[in-house]
Amino acid sequence: MQYVDHNLLQTDFKNADDHLFLLSAAQRFGLWYSRPGNGVSHPVHMERFGKPGKTLVGSDSHSCAAGSLGMLAIGTGGLDVAAAIAGQPYFVKMPKIWGIKLSGKLPDWVSAKDVILEMLRRHDVKGGVGKIIEYYGDGLKQLSAMDRHVIANMGAELGATTTVFPSDNETKRFLKSQDREEDWSELVADENCEYDLHEEIVLDDLVPLIALPTSPGNVVPVSEVAGKKISQVVLGSSANPGLRDFWMASAIVKDKTVHSDVSFDVNPTSRQIIQNMIDNKAFGNLIKAGARFHQSGCMGCIGMGQAPASDTISLRTMPRNFPSRSGTEDDQVHLCSPETAAASALTGKITDPRDLEKLYNMTYPKYIQPEMEIINKDMLVAPLEDGSKIELLKGPNIKSLPHIDHLQENYTVPVLLKMGDNVSTDEILKAGAEVLPFRSNLPEISKYSFTVIDDTFYDRAMQAKNEHGGHIVVAKENYAQGSSREHAALAPKYLGQVAVLAKSYARIAWQNLVNFGILPLEFIDIADYDKIAQGDMVTLKNLPNSVSEKNTIPVIIKKRKWGSSGNFYQA
Amino acid sequence: MENLNVTQKLIKSHLLKGEMIPGKEIGIKIDQALLQDATGTLVQLELEAMSLKKSKD
Numbered sequence: 001m002q003y004v005d006h007n008l009l010q011t012d013f014k015n016a017d018d019h020l021f022l023l024s025a026a027q028r029f030g031l032w033y034s035r036p037g038n039g040v041s042h043p044v045h046m047e048r049f050g051k052p053g054k055t056l057v058g059s060d061s062h063s064c065a066a067g068s069l070g071m072l073a074i075g076t077g078g079l080d081v082a083a084a085i086a087g088q089p090y091f092v093k094m095p096k097i098w099g100i101k102l103s104g105k106l107p108d109w110v111s112a113k114d115v116i117l118e119m120l121r122r123h124d125v126k127g128g129v130g131k132i133i134e135y136y137g138d139g140l141k142q143l144s145a146m147d148r149h150v151i152a153n154m155g156a157e158l159g160a161t162t163t164v165f166p167s168d169n170e171t172k173r174f175l176k177s178q179d180r181e182e183d184w185s186e187l188v189a190d191e192n193c194e195y196d197l198h199e200e201i202v203l204d205d206l207v208p209l210i211a212l213p214t215s216p217g218n219v220v221p222v223s224e225v226a227g228k229k230i231s232q233v234v235l236g237s238s239a240n241p242g243l244r245d246f247w248m249a250s251a252i253v254k255d256k257t258v259h260s261d262v263s264f265d266v267n268p269t270s271r272q273i274i275q276n277m278i279d280n281k282a283f284g285n286l287i288k289a290g291a292r293f294h295q296s297g298c299m300g301c302i303g304m305g306q307a308p309a310s311d312t313i314s315l316r317t318m319p320r321n322f323p324s325r326s327g328t329e330d331d332q333v334h335l336c337s338p339e340t341a342a343a344s345a346l347t348g349k350i351t352d353p354r355d356l357e358k359l360y361n362m363t364y365p366k367y368i369q370p371e372m373e374i375i376n377k378d379m380l381v382a383p384l385e386d387g388s389k390i391e392l393l394k395g396p397n398i399k400s401l402p403h404i405d406h407l408q409e410n411y412t413v414p415v416l417l418k419m420g421d422n423v424s425t426d427e428i429l430k431a432g433a434e435v436l437p438f439r440s441n442l443p444e445i446s447k448y449s450f451t452v453i454d455d456t457f458y459d460r461a462m463q464a465k466n467e468h469g470g471h472i473v474v475a476k477e478n479y480a481q482g483s484s485r486e487h488a489a490l491a492p493k494y495l496g497q498v499a500v501l502a503k504s505y506a507r508i509a510w511q512n513l514v515n516f517g518i519l520p521l522e523f524i525d526i527a528d529y530d531k532i533a534q535g536d537m538v539t540l541k542n543l544p545n546s547v548s549e550k551n552t553i554p555v556i557i558k559k560r561k562w563g564s565s566g567n568f569y570q571a
Numbered sequence: 572m573e574n575l576n577v578t579q580k581l582i583k584s585h586l587l588k589g590e591m592i593p594g595k596e597i598g599i600k601i602d603q604a605l606l607q608d609a610t611g612t613l614v615q616l617e618l619e620a621m622s623l624k625k626s627k628d
Contacts, residue, residue, distance in 0.1 A: 006609035018612055025615035030625040031606070041607045049603065055585050058605030059614050072581035072599075078614040081604050085618065087627030089587045089598035096593045097578045130593075132578050164578045187581070190574040196593060302609070383626075392619060401616050431609070440612035486613055 001049060002026040003034040003041035005297040007436050009304055014437035017395025021440070023381065028390040029085065030383045038379035039270025039296045042066065043241035046149060046174075047272060048377065051183045052167030057084045061156045061484040061508060062238050062319065068148035069174075070167030070187040075156060077512040078486045095161040098131045099195030102139030104204040108364035109353040111248070112147035113240060113317065113337035116154040117209035118201060121219035125422055126478040128160030129507065131197065135165050136189055139203045144369060145174030146242030153239050154319045157216040159481060159506060177373050208352050210315075211335035214323045215422065222340050222352045229261065231312035233345040235338060236267030236294075237301040240317035243276050244367045245338040250282035251365035252342035252356065253289035259348030265306050266291045267299045272376040279374055289345075303327040303432030315341050315350065322426040322482060324452050327433065398440040404493065404517050407547070411498050411540045412558075413468045416460055417450060418534040419475040424482040425509070427452040429491050431483070439487060446491040458495065465496035474532055475502040479520075480509030489516045499540065501555065503529065519543070521553060532557055 002022050007015040019036050026033035034044055041058070042065040050056075052070035056063060059078040066073035074092065084090055102115070119127075133155050135148070143151070148165045155163035165171075167187040175184045208222040235249050246268060258264040266286055268274045274296065277283040287293070300306035301318040307327030308314035314326060314333045321333035336344075339353035347359070356362040384390070394400075419427075429435070429445065430452050438445035450457040450473075464471040473492075479502040480488055489512040499519035503526050513520040519540075523529060532538075539556040546553050575583065582591055588598030604626075606614050 001604065002606045002608075002611055002615075004608040006607055018608055022608055022611055022615060025618070029615070029618050029623055031604075036608075041605055045605055051602075053581065053584070054602040055581065055599060056603040056605060057601050058607075059610040060605065060607045063605050066605075070577065070581075072578070072585070073605075078606075078610050079617055081606060082614050082617040082621065082623075084601040085604050085614075085626045086621060086623050090601050091588075091596055091598045094582075094589070094591055094593050094595050094597045097576060099576065134576055134578050136576075164581065166577050187577055189576040189580075193574040193576040193579070195576060388624065392615075398612065398616075401613075401620055436609055439609050440616070485610055490613075 001032040001034065001045065003044065004036040005040045006302055006304065007439070008036055008295060008297045008299065009433050011433065013395060014397045017397055018440055020393045021395065021398050024390055024393040027384050027387045028392060030387055032383055033381040035379040035381065037271065037295050037297065039272065040238045040241060040298055042153060042238040043149065043269045047178050047270070048380065052171060052185050052187050057081050057090050059484055061482065062153050064155050064160070064162040065149050065153035065238055067152040067163040068145055068165050069171055070165060072162060072164060074162050075484045076508055077484055077515055079515045080511065092161065095130050095132045096196035098133050098197040098199065100133060100135050101137040101200040102135055102203060103137050103200060104139055104202045105142055106203045106206065109339050110206050110208055111337050111339060112143060112150035114206050114209045115201065116151045117211060117219050118206055120157055120211065120217045121209060123158055124217035125157060125215060125481055126159045128155060128158030129478065131160050133158070133160050133163045134195065140168070143170065144244065145171055146244060149242065150240055154216070157319055159478065161507060177369065177371060179372070179375050208337060208340050208354065210340060210350070211321060213332045213334065214321055216320055216335055222336065222350065226350050226352050228313055228350045230315055230344055230348060230350060231261060232263045232265065232308045232314040233341045234265045234267065234300045234306060234314065234316040234318065235341060236269055237298060237318040238269070239319035240338055241269035243273055243373070244369070245317065246273065246277055247280055247282045247367055248365060249338045249342035250285040252339065253346060254285045256289055256346055258290040258345040261348045262345050264289070264291050264345045265294060265300060267294045268296050270296050271379060272374065275374045275376055300326065302436065304436065305433060308333070313350070315344050317341050320482065322424040324430060325426045397437070399442060402442060402494065407517060407544050409543060411470055412537055413470045413472055413498055414464050415474055415532060415534055415536045415538060416464060416471040417454060417457065417473040418532065419453065419473065421476040422478045422481055423475050425480050425485055425488040426482055428480055428488040429485065442490060442494055445487055446494040449491045449495055461495035470496035470498040472499045472501055472538060473497065474529070475500065476529060477503045479505045481506040484508045486512050486516065489513045489518055493518050519547070521555065524552070
């Protein structure tokens with residue numbers, strides 16, 4: 001299924017050309033096509049195609065959201081997805097399975113987003129690396145399939161391979177509401193089954209939580225930061241996509257007007273959800289309260305519009321707040337539940353939604369799931385029986401893949417950048433309305449490599465490529481966490497990147513680096529990180545042989561001022 | 572391993588290569604693929620480069 005949800009703003013021909021290209025390619029290769037504006041891939045997939053017991057790979061890191069329906073759904077690099085489309089198996093290191101028992105019942109004003117923020121509070125952005133998270137226990141009964149989507153979606157932020165929920169009566173109820181009851185089958189854990197790792201969350205103990213800038217793992221109780229002035233609230237994205245989430249916000253702001261300092265932006269996640277929001281009055285109540293509606297899609301979540309004002313706080317129900325992702329430099333994006341977002345929109349300050357009881361004499365609105373939703377399949381274009389004659393429509397901004405050179409025997413290249421922990425793909429190659437239109441034009445997009453960290457990078461990389469035949473970069477733990485974009489490997493490769501030297505890698509990033517011929521080297525002795533500096537020259541020898549024989553790869557460092565060396569090996 | 576959790580059931584029913592031992596490589600059959608436009612243009616160009624005739628169901 002090919003969705004169009006990211007590059008929706010058409011400020012010139014580029015994104016519109018991409019849409020036509022993708023339609024032609026979907027028809028050529030026999031895929032479904034979800035038209036621009038139909039909605040965010042993950043909730044639309046869940047509504048129309050997700051099926052318990054099935055497997056999925058997706059070229060989007062939040063593909064794991066489909067785990068909400070009892071699927072094994074893994075976000076990965078595009079080349080792995082292309083191979084799967086061609087019928088190849090998907091290869092992955094068998095992860096550890098982490099059983100999370102949910103017990104008890106969520107208090108009023110606390111919802112699914114607070115459950116996943118609690119996981120991030122406990123385990124930060126690399127706590128899930130090498131693991132599949134499986135939720136079980138009595139607490140599940142209270143969580144609808146879309147609530148589970150919220151939790152499964154942001155399993156990506158924990159670095160987990162994926163998240164899995166059982167397929168039970170709630171799953172059945174959801175599929176029935178989508179007129180797809182026949183697609184339901186039960187999939188539950190056997191009694192006395194085992195998990196590699198164990199943990200419990202007592203839902204009764206949870207409070208409203210919020211992730212502070214600039215990491216989804218930077219989580220504190222809302223009450224700790226309450227009172228700070230805000231300039232924006234954004235509802236939407238695949239992290240809080242459900243009808244319930246929009247209805248909840250609408251019920252909180254109903255018959256009131258949001259604070260005059262606040263831009264209240266709403267991105268309904270699909271056209272179907274818009275129709276249902278009109279039906280259950282959420283749409284009208286949000287409009288009346290001052291909401292600025294945007295078309296269905298990722299929009300502000302990937303910096304495609306709705307950038308916040310300088311030096312101000314933006315509260316979002318989205319999954320990520322990496323530096324500059326919103327489109328504003330030095331942004332202060334906070335991540336929270338729809339309840340916290342709506343409460344704060346009213347007061348103009350970060351507000352614990354539980355305080356609405358005192359402030360507005362409000363009782364917690366109780367959402368009742370409709371038995372049957374209004375269904376909209378009109379914007380889904382079915383694959384053709386035979387698309388072999390369809391020509392690929394390539395506008396002038398769509399460039400075929402360039403040839404990638406083989407690994408050479410030896411390199412002596414400079415260290416162009418030395419970075420810290422948890423460098424995100426947004427820092428390696430940012431998203432946003434300026435850069436995203438170049439996703440099908442590698443020579444152009446490569447100019448934005450690492451600009452968030454160092455805006456001289458492109459010029460220095462081109463110089464290093466001409467003078468030395470390439471460069472390397474150095475990082476600490478969890479390099480290239482975040483999105484699955486292959487461009488975070490392909491663009492540096494295009495600029496001559498030979499290797500990354502890091503303490504550890506995010507799962508998808510490691511695969512993407514390998515797929516496009518950048519060596520993801522790991523320190524043998526992590527203390528050697530301190531011995532290498534930006535500007536050093538490093539020599540790598542006998543590479544193709546050492547890689548194929550899985551040998552240690554010595555990295556010989558020549559300091560600009562003094563000599564030193566260390567041994568590092570390939571992951 | 573008679574009593575399986577949900578993840579193990581999903582993997583076991585799709586396992587083509589390897590064993591379900593943490594850290595060991597496994598190959599699994601994939602039923603569905605999801606592409607979005609920001610990464611999808613590259614995937615479609617990769618399918619073109621692979622000269623794919625038609626997606627496998």
